[in-house]
Structures are given as structure tokens and as C-alpha cells.
Amino acid sequence: MRTLIVYESQFGNTAELARAIAASLEALGPIELCDVRKQTFDHHGVGLLVVGGPTRGHGVRKALVAALEQMPPDRGTAAAVLRR
Numbered sequence: 001m002r003t004l005i006v007y008e009s010q011f012g013n014t015a016e017l018a019r020a021i022a023a024s025l026e027a028l029g030p031i032e033l034c035d036v037r038k039q040t041f042d043h044h045g046v047g048l049l050v051v052g053g054p055t056r057g058h059g060v061r062k063a064l065v066a067a068l069e070q071m072p073p074d075r076g077t078a079a080a081v082l083r084r
């Protein structure tokens with residue numbers, strides 16, 4: 001199963017969490033990490049989607065929102081969210 005971890009991180013805390021989650025999910029198969037500030041991603045064919053970002057002003061930063069908005073709804077994908 002392909003796993004995609006999409007995150008946004010300015011100071012590195014969320015990136016550290018994303019890497020820890022990737023390490024813990026290694027047994028599931030291929031895992032891709034995508035920092036939306038630096039990379040693009042392809043969510044097609046993903047079996048598990050993990051999305052993470054820091055809380056900023058009681059919300060989510062625009063870079064992460066913009067990245068998620070490009071994803072059309074896919075009812076076959078399991079998803080998890082992390083916030084720190």
C-alpha cells in the first residue's frame with residue numbers, strides 16, 4: 001500500500017513528527033514524505049494519506065490549505081491528521 005504524508009513545517013517540529021510517523025509505518029510499504037513548501041505530490045493511488053501542519057493563529061497555514069484544495073475528493077483513501 002502506498003502511503004503519502006503531506007505536511008507543512010516552518011520551524012521543523014511538524015517535519016520531525018512526519019518523519020517519525022513515516023518510520024512507524026514502514027511495514028505498510030512505500031512511503032512518500034512531502035513538505036508542501038518545497039515539493040509537489042501526486043495523491044492518486046494512495047492507500048493512506050496523512051496530513052500534518054502546525055496550529056497557526058488558531059488555524060492552518062495557507063500553504064497546507066492550498067495543497068489540500070488541489071486534491072479532489074477520493075472516497076477510497078483512508079486519512080489521518082496531525083497537528084502540533
Ligand SMILES: Cc1cc2nc3c(=O)[nH]c(=O)nc-3n(C[C@H](O)[C@H](O)[C@H](O)COP(=O)(O)O)c2cc1C
Binds near residue numbers: 010
Ligand atoms: C506566529 C505563530 C502563531 C502560532 N499560533 C499558534 C496557535 O494559535 N495555537 C497553538 O497551539 N500554537 C501556535 N503556534 C505554535 C506552533 O504551532 C508550534 O510552534 C509548532 O510546533 C510549529 O510547527 P513547525 O515547527 O512545524 O513550524 C504558533 C506559532 C507561531 C510562530
